[in-house]
Amino acid sequence: MPIKTDVVIVGAGPVGLFQVFELGLLDLKAELVDSLSKPGGQCSELYPEKPIYDIPAYPSIGAQELVDRLLEQIAPFNPGMHLNQQVERFEKKEDGRFHVVTSAGTEFDAGAVIIAAGLGSFLPRKFRAKGLDELVDPPIHYKVTERVRFEGKRLLILGGGDSALDWTMELANIADHVDLIHRRAEFRGAPASVEKVKALAMEGKVTIHQGMITSVLHEAGAFRGLELMDLEKNKCTVSGDEVLVFWGLAPDLGPIADWALDIEKKQIAVDTEKFQTSIEGIFAIGDINTYPGKKKLILSGFHEAALAAFGVQKYLYPDKRQFVQYTTTSPIMHQRLGVESPSK
Numbered sequence: 062m063p064i065k066t067d068v069v070i071v072g073a074g075p076v077g078l079f080q081v082f083e084l085g086l087l088d089l090k091a092e093l094v095d096s097l098s099k100p101g102g103q104c105s106e107l108y109p110e111k112p113i114y115d116i117p118a119y120p121s122i123g124a125q126e127l128v129d130r131l132l133e134q135i136a137p138f139n140p141g142m143h144l145n146q147q148v149e150r151f152e153k154k155e156d157g158r159f160h161v162v163t164s165a166g167t168e169f170d171a172g173a174v175i176i177a178a179g180l181g182s183f184l185p186r187k188f189r190a191k192g193l194d195e196l197v198d199p200p201i202h203y204k205v206t207e208r209v210r211f212e213g214k215r216l217l218i219l220g221g222g223d224s225a226l227d228w229t230m231e232l233a234n235i236a237d238h239v240d241l242i243h244r245r246a247e248f249r250g251a252p253a254s255v256e257k258v259k260a261l262a263m264e265g266k267v268t269i270h271q272g273m274i275t276s277v278l279h280e281a282g283a284f285r286g287l288e289l290m291d292l293e294k295n296k297c298t299v300s301g302d303e304v305l306v307f308w309g310l311a312p313d314l315g316p317i318a319d320w321a322l323d324i325e326k327k328q329i330a331v332d333t334e335k336f337q338t339s340i341e342g343i344f345a346i347g348d349i350n351t352y353p354g355k356k357k358l359i360l361s362g363f364h365e366a367a368l369a370a371f372g373v374q375k376y377l378y379p380d381k382r383q384f385v386q387y388t389t390t391s392p393i394m395h396q397r398l399g400v401e402s403p404s405k
């Protein structure tokens with residue numbers, strides 16, 4: 062059975078999160094979907110520890126702290142949170158509602174859709190090299206789902222961050238051998254992990270290589286290894302059975318590009334009254350949208366969320382009279398927020 066809701070919000074970045082709040086004030090229920098494993102979008106994924114200086118009333122706030130505060134602020138509205146899944150498609154039904162489907166098979170029956178998808182879904186950076194297309198069944202992995210597959214194998218792990226280091230330590234225990242290949246001598250991961258990986262290299266369980274991958278070695282369609290060019294521009298080969306790629310995540314517009322919306326330079330065109338897209342009932346806010354004068358700032362996204370909430374209310378209840386109520390003084394707002402109304 063599809064989950065019935067007023068609004069599906071595509072993306073749980075800072076702007077998608079604040080959208081829940083603005084909808085909640087208007088008594089509209091929202092379900093959030095994000096392809097990442099945690100909410101927070103760019104703030105949590107790209108710069109969690111950096112201070113932000115242009116959020117009103119916070120002279121300085123850490124990016125992750127902002128996300129934590131937003132989660133606290135929307136808690137009274139108890140949104141559904143569907144992580145690790147991408148919104149893949151939707152269909153507008155005759156009654157104006159939307160049937161929305163995610164990559165995990167979650168289905169929604171939503172009154173409206175708000176796209177707060179930022180720069181797109183964060184997906185693993187893909188491995189590409191000469192010779193890759195010659196492989197019949199490329200043994201290239203971007204996550205470890207079945208550890209047993211790697212038992213007794215010669216593994217080539219690509220990357221220099223925490224994921225590459227963690228999986229090197231983990232799989233060195235079960236693999237025949239691990240070759241860790243990173244383009245630089247310095248690793249980006251936690252210093253303690255770097256020390257442990259270096260200790261495994263001393264024991265001979267791991268070999269550390271520095272350099273760029275120039276091509277894939279293959280024989281009759283089967284993977285044999287990788288050719289590298291080291292930092293002194295010498296070529297060498299590293300043979301192996303399986304490749305695990307941990308080059309981090311990069312945003313990709315993904316399925317949104319196929320949703321028949323007006324798109325200009327990878328951004329969704331909206332009006333500035335309601336932030337509605339070219340399809341009535343679908344709204345777009347935050348970094349994903351474009352309009353004259355658009356600035357990709359969290360502050361702008363928050364403003365867009367407030368107006369989009371009224372736009373959604375109008376779409377769902379065209380005859381309802383709209384008026385702004387202050388959270389300071391309105392008993393209805395206090396009831397929705399679950400706070401006590403001050404006595405007169």
Ligand code: FAD
Nearest residue numbers: 072074076095096102103147148178179181182347348359
């Ligand atoms: P995002 O934060 O990009 O979140 C979008 C979410 O949507 C992502 O989590 C993504 O996984 C998800 N998603 C996308 N497509 C799908 C799909 N099909 N299905 C499911 N989920 C999907 N702004 C400021 O105002 N001040 C600053 O000081 C500042 N500093 C910055 C510093 C850095 C290093 C960077 C990179 C950005 C900075 N920004 C700053 C910009 C700010 O982070 C963005 O404006 C903000 O994150 C936009 O929020 P958003 O919610 O629109 O999108």
